[in-house]
Amino acid sequence: MPRSLRFLLHAGATAVVLGSSLLAQTPVDLRTWTGESYYGAGSSNWTVNTTGDTVTQSTNGSVTFFYAPEQSSSGTFEGELTVTGGTDDDYVGFVIGIRPGATTTPASEYLLIDWKQITQSWNHAGCTPSTSARRGLAVSRVNGLPTDDELWGHLNLDVAPCSTASDSVTELARAATLGDTGWGRRVPYRFRFEFTPTRLRVLVNSVVEFDLNVRVPAGHFGFYNFSQAGVNYRAFTSSCTASASSYGAGHAGTLGIPSLTTSAAPLLGSTIDLLVGNALGSATAGALLFGPEAVSIPSGLGGDLLVLPAISISLAIPSAGASVPLAVPNDPFFCGGLLYLQAVHLDGGASQGIAFTPGLELVGGI
Numbered sequence: 001m002p003r004s005l006r007f008l009l010h011a012g013a014t015a016v017v018l019g020s021s022l023l024a025q026t027p028v029d030l031r032t033w034t035g036e037s038y039y040g041a042g043s044s045n046w047t048v049n050t051t052g053d054t055v056t057q058s059t060n061g062s063v064t065f066f067y068a069p070e071q072s073s074s075g076t077f078e079g080e081l082t083v084t085g086g087t088d089d090d091y092v093g094f095v096i097g098i099r100p101g102a103t104t105t106p107a108s109e110y111l112l113i114d115w116k117q118i119t120q121s122w123n124h125a126g127c128t129p130s131t132s133a134r135r136g137l138a139v140s141r142v143n144g145l146p147t148d149d150e151l152w153g154h155l156n157l158d159v160a161p162c163s164t165a166s167d168s169v170t171e172l173a174r175a176a177t178l179g180d181t182g183w184g185r186r187v188p189y190r191f192r193f194e195f196t197p198t199r200l201r202v203l204v205n206s207v208v209e210f211d212l213n214v215r216v217p218a219g220h221f222g223f224y225n226f227s228q229a230g231v232n233y234r235a236f237t238s239s240c241t242a243s244a245s246s247y248g249a250g251h252a253g254t255l256g257i258p259s260l261t262t263s264a265a266p267l268l269g270s271t272i273d274l275l276v277g278n279a280l281g282s283a284t285a286g287a288l289l290f291g292p293e294a295v296s297i298p299s300g301l302g303g304d305l306l307v308l309p310a311i312s313i314s315l316a317i318p319s320a321g322a323s324v325p326l327a328v329p330n331d332p333f334f335c336g337g338l339l340y341l342q343a344v345h346l347d348g349g350a351s352q353g354i355a356f357t358p359g360l361e362l363v364g365g366i
């Protein structure tokens with residue numbers, strides 16, 4: 001059963017599930033990870049050692065990923081990256097928020113943290129022209145199915161038939177100290193990634209290289225190589241961080257847009273209160289919607305439906321707002337588990353008689 005759905009089924013429950021004790025920083029078993037490449041298996045060779053703590057990518061090929069089996073919307077990953085040999089000077093790095101099938105899915109989106117050893121212009125296969133890859137470490141947002149030239153140059157080229165405006169790479173930031181510095185051969189670098197749905201911090205050898213307020217797509221953490229062989233990743237660990245964040249716009253009632261917040265972040269093993277605001281100014285009736293997925297669908301009632309609802313509960317909302325307890329299971333399985341919520345209530349001051357809160361994304365964590 002998907003983790004989000006199991007989280008969801010606990011949403012209405014009163015009992016807290018007493019699970020196993022929590023682990024802070026858990027070793028990653030790379031034997032459970034998956035390789036994926038834009039141009040098929042021949043463009044990469046990810047080899048995991050027998051104990052699952054080291055993977056080496058040995059092909060000087062096209063863009064390739066190696067990602068975790070679980071979705072991580074919030075948390076940390078930490079471990080060591082070393083380019084072990086050869087004379088090549090191309091891209092190594094990481095991805096956050098990638099989803100399986102990203103190399104064939106037109107609507108895909110992920111963050112790319114890539115590091116080039118030297119600045120170099122090149123024209124890769126495909127219909128887009130030559131671009132220049134800049135030396136240094138950067139964070140970019142990747143949308144759609146960009147060409148190698150777009151990934152190489154961190155830009156958007158619109159050349160039919162191989163790339164449209166929605167197939168693009170947008171560089172968001174360059175690293176604080178390594179933004180114009182290439183990686184060194186046979187030098188181990190300790191990377192640490194800390195992220196929530198709205199923030200990304202990246203440390204290299206304990207130096208903060210990025211601290212960005214950016215939207216981090218819900219997806220998987222992974223490794224990235226582009227035209228670089230002999231890349232070694234070892235001793236990675238991970239943990240999850242609880243977070244609660246709003247998304248979407250809501251729809252105003254008499255006193256404005258009603259709020260939907262929590263008393264605290266959804267820590268595993270805790271009970272938090274879901275706090276439903278009242279935009280009417282006097283007692284009214286409403287509903288709280290729970291679902292495993294965020295959406296944005298016009299409801300025909302003024303506001304957008306921001307949750308694909310799997311469960312809804314009806315709610316009396318006093319003028320000061322309602323408080324609904326939510327027991328978060330004390331189970332590491334829910335590390336990174338997602339739950340989406342939205343509330344609506346009757347309000348004669350709303351354009352169609354119903355006020356909508358913004359959406360609320362909960363990520364279970366520690």
Ligand SMILES: [Ca+2]
Nearest residue numbers: 157163164167
């Ligand atoms: Ca494009």
Ligand SMILES: [Ca+2]
Nearest residue numbers: 088090227228
């Ligand atoms: Ca190369």
